[in-house]
Amino acid sequence: MTDAKIILLNNLLVANNGIVKTETLAKNGFSSRDIKRLNEDGLLKRIKQGYYIEKQSEVCDTVIAARLIPMGVLCLYTAVDFYGLATVNPSEICVALPRGATCPVIPPNLYVKVYHMAKSHFEAGISEAEINGATVRMYNAEKTVCDCFKYENEVERNVALEVLKNYIARSSCNIQKLLEYAKLIGKKKIIYPYVEALI
Secondary structure, X not given: OOHHHHHHHHHHHHHOOOEEXXXXXXXXXXXXXXXXXXXXXXXXXXEEOOEEEEOOOOOOHHHHHHHHOOOOEEOHHHHHHHHOOOOOOOOOEEEEEEOOOOOOOOOOOOOEEEEEEOHHHHHOOEEEEEEOOEEEEEEOHHHHHHHHHHOOOOOOHHHHHHHXXXXXXXXXXXXXXXXXXXXXXXXXXXXXXXXXXXX
């Protein structure tokens, strides 16, 4: 493999959030034999059919999903699990996108559920989180709690209440901030009585 091709490969990885597709490699002059050799030489690692990352990267499915949907924000059960707010074991990676945005093609064995949100709802509470050394976009804990009440068809009320209770029990909880998000998404009348009962 020439130095020029290795530099090109690195540039493609950077340009594509650390994940490159077979078709992208092919369009840039990498043959199937080149890809096989990059795999054998330890420069690339196949993560899903048609998708590759740098060999050194230890990337979990959640990070892969976040990189494949760079506009997205990790939300709901994925964020609840990250913050340790409930005893749930998510079967899907939950990602929010602004309403009208098209989700990139996701490998079929990467279980992602996309939630399309109104612009003001989507943009509120975006923060950064670190998963296995990778920085991803994720809603903060307060927005996550409120989203559990917003998406009542997806999150059972007893789970939403567990999330709220665990959040309020933390010394870092910010009730004012929580109620601001509750008002923004139109759920303050539902959340406020529970907050009053728990504090």
